[in-house]
Amino acid sequence: MTLMSLWAAITRAIRRRERRLLTAVQRTDGIELLVQASRKPVLRDDWPDGFDYVCGHCKKMVIASCVTGGQIWDLAFQCFRCKGISLSPVLPLQLLPPSPPPPPPRRLLPTRRRPRGRHQERGQPFGHGAQLLRHVVESSAP
Numbered sequence: 001m002t003l004m005s006l007w008a009a010i011t012r013a014i015r016r017r018e019r020r021l022l023t024a025v026q027r028t029d030g031i032e033l034l035v036q037a038s039r040k041p042v043l044r045d046d047w048p049d050g051f052d053y054v055c056g057h058c059k060k061m062v063i064a065s066c067v068t069g070g071q072i073w074d075l076a077f078q079c080f081r082c083k084g085i086s087l088s089p090v091l092p093l094q095l096l097p098p099s100p101p102p103p104p105p106r107r108l109l110p111t112r113r114r115p116r117g118r119h120q121e122r123g124q125p126f127g128h129g130a131q132l133l134r135h136v137v138e139s140s141a142p
């Protein structure tokens with residue numbers, strides 16, 4: 001095996017990520033809605049063992065790319081392709097604080113730390129390394 005073919009095998013392995021379906025819903029019930037404005041995923045990360053979240057309606061469009069379990073909670077996404085709305089997993093009960101503080105709990109829990117360069121600054125809403133691409137954030141009225 002040459003170095004080139006080894007490299008090709010590695011990149012193939014990286015690209016073949018697990019795909020998980022988001023939950024297809026008709027409306028968001030007040031959950032923050034992230035509208036996918038192009039074919040690019042709304043959310044992108046680069047976890048080595050990450051997976052892709054795909055639209056629960058058309059099951060084709062990648063909404064969040066290479067994210068990790070526990071990174072996305074309680075968010076709604078509108079698919080660019082079919083305009084369907086999908087929900088991410090909801091926050092597990094055992095992770096909720098004992099009494100709800102006035103602002104809603106962080107939807108995206110911090111995950112394990114790893115050395116990062118340019119995305120290290122505080123205030124990143126989607127965990128380390130996450131890049132929120134061009135999108136429109138809407139809060140749907142209840």
Ligand SMILES: [Zn+2]
Pocket residue numbers: 055056057058059060061079080081082083084
């Ligand atoms: Zn879709």
